[in-house]
Amino acid sequence: MQKNDKPFKSGFISIIGRPNVGKSTFINRMVGQKIAIMSDKPQTTRNKVQGIVTSKTSQMIFIDTPGVHKPKHRLGDFMLKVTRSTLSEVDVIMFMVNADEKIGTGDRFIMEWLQKSETPVFLVINKIDLVHPDQLLEIITTYSKELDFAEVVPISALNGNNIERLVETLESYLQEGPQYYAADQVTDHPERFIISEMIREKVLHATREEIPHSIAVAIESMEQDPSTEKTHIRATIIVERDSQKGIVIGKSGKLLKEIGTKARKDIEMLLGQKVYLELWVKVQKDWRNRPSRLKEFGFNEEDY
Numbered sequence: 001m002q003k004n005d006k007p008f009k010s011g012f013i014s015i016i017g018r019p020n021v022g023k024s025t026f027i028n029r030m031v032g033q034k035i036a037i038m039s040d041k042p043q044t045t046r047n048k049v050q051g052i053v054t055s056k057t058s059q060m061i062f063i064d065t066p067g068v069h070k071p072k073h074r075l076g077d078f079m080l081k082v083t084r085s086t087l088s089e090v091d092v093i094m095f096m097v098n099a100d101e102k103i104g105t106g107d108r109f110i111m112e113w114l115q116k117s118e119t120p121v122f123l124v125i126n127k128i129d130l131v132h133p134d135q136l137l138e139i140i141t142t143y144s145k146e147l148d149f150a151e152v153v154p155i156s157a158l159n160g161n162n163i164e165r166l167v168e169t170l171e172s173y174l175q176e177g178p179q180y181y182a183a184d185q186v187t188d189h190p191e192r193f194i195i196s197e198m199i200r201e202k203v204l205h206a207t208r209e210e211i212p213h214s215i216a217v218a219i220e221s222m223e224q225d226p227s228t229e230k231t232h233i234r235a236t237i238i239v240e241r242d243s244q245k246g247i248v249i250g251k252s253g254k255l256l257k258e259i260g261t262k263a264r265k266d267i268e269m270l271l272g273q274k275v276y277l278e279l280w281v282k283v284q285k286d287w288r289n290r291p292s293r294l295k296e297f298g299f300n301e302e303d304y
């Protein structure tokens with residue numbers, strides 16, 4: 001490095017907020033690729049996902065976290081623990097709120113955590129495309145009464161509005177540091193995890209009510225088929241009840257086929273390769289409360 005060069009900066013940034021405020025949408029926009037699944041159902045994200053953004057001057061590692069909600073089962077307890085654990089290990093915290101929703105108990109619960117934190121907290125007001133600009137001041141005042149924010153930045157993660165300013169401001173808060181990951185690496189998660197998440201996302205999009213929260217996806221095998229040059233993936237969608245199995249499969253297997261086709265397209269984009277996706281549906285009663293099952297699906301309490 002030459003003498004006059006600015007030092008390379010790096011750091012970790014946690015994104016926390018209530019379910020559905022747009023945390024995963026933001027992280028995908030930052031890395032320019034889908035690494036975290038998104039849906040209009042709350043509690044979409046279940047584990048932390050790192051999105052890595054490297055430029056000539058910095059490396060920012062964004063941590064997407066499960067939306068903060070009142071846990072109703074062991075999986076929910078786990079999700080809350082994951083989110084909370086990220087707070088002590090980052091350089092900046094982005095507290096994301098929805099411009100189109102009133103402040104709620106979830107927001108206040110999070111701000112109580114943040115009050116005790118020594119890390120700078122940004123108030124990031126997302127979904128400004130849904131409100132009139134005149135409403136912003138009121139939103140800022142409401143939240144600023146509760147906590148002293150280092151910065152306040154309104155954005156739209158969906159259409160990219162004001163994201164550049166947010167990135168510049170974040171960079172100014174980072175310290176000189178090493179490049180932790182290769183410049184072309186966008187996430188710390190293995191491909192298998194992202195593939196299982198892509199399948200789960202399609203089930204989320206295709207179903208309603210209790211089903212989205214009751215499913216898990218396990219990748220059984222992933223092999224290259226030399227004769228067709230396709231990647232052959234076998235995956236199982238786990239549900240909690242027989243009735244849910246019927247719903248996910250659909251009439252004459254129609255829904256499962258639709259889920260498979262959509263997931264395959266996303267996976268092909270990720271791998272840059274043709275994929276043959278084989279999907280199965282299996283019932284495992286009450287898996288969200290069974291520690292052994294949770295562990296099997298990667299929700300490992302001991303990690304936190």
Ligand SMILES: Nc1nc2c(ncn2[C@@H]2O[C@H](COP(=O)(O)OP(=O)(O)OP(=O)(O)O)[C@@H](O)[C@H]2O)c(=O)[nH]1
Pocket residue numbers: 017018019020021022023024025026037038039040041042043044045046065066067068126127128129130155156157158159
């Ligand atoms: N209009 C609008 N919609 C948005 C914006 N950002 C996200 N959304 C939508 O909000 C919904 C939730 O987005 P996610 O990114 O899954 O939200 P999340 O905060 O990760 O949710 P959890 O993982 O459940 O905590 C999706 O339907 C997004 O398309 C935005 O800036 N404007």
Ligand SMILES: [Mg+2]
Pocket residue numbers: 023024025036037038044045064065066067
């Ligand atoms: Mg999410």
